[in-house]
Amino acid sequence: MRNECYILLTCSILTGIGITNGDAWREHRRFAISTLRDFGMGKSKLEGKIQSQATVLAEEIESHDGRPFDPQCIISTHVANVICSMTFGKNFQHTDKMFVSILKMFEKCNRYVLRNVYRFWHIYIGNK
DSSP states (O other), rough: OOOOOOHHHHHHHHTTTTTHHHHHHHHHHHHHHHHHTTTTOOOOOOHHHHHHHHHHHHHHTTTTTOOOOOOOOHHHHHHHHHHHHHSSSSOOOOOOOHHHHHHHHHHHHHOOOOOOOHHHHHHHHHTT
């Protein structure tokens, strides 16, 4: 049997809004909704930013003239631009080297997390 992940269990990393219930779930949900509203969720300003990014995304997809391509970079750039415009008030071009570098690092982190979720989940569930 593997050793327990002390940090994971001590810090209660696996007790977020998607896993908890009852009072903790209500508190996390209330915080998440409040924070998202502070960033513009449910306001027409945010809708405009999403629509403008969707328009540019559609134009970029159409520019491939039906040829096959990998849409991951284009889609992640536009989703990230909506988030960046909410948090920083700035959009980035998908050709911006720094922005692309940040997105690649974020993708690497996500792959690492997803690859290891099963291990953490197994440790967490195995100790209940």
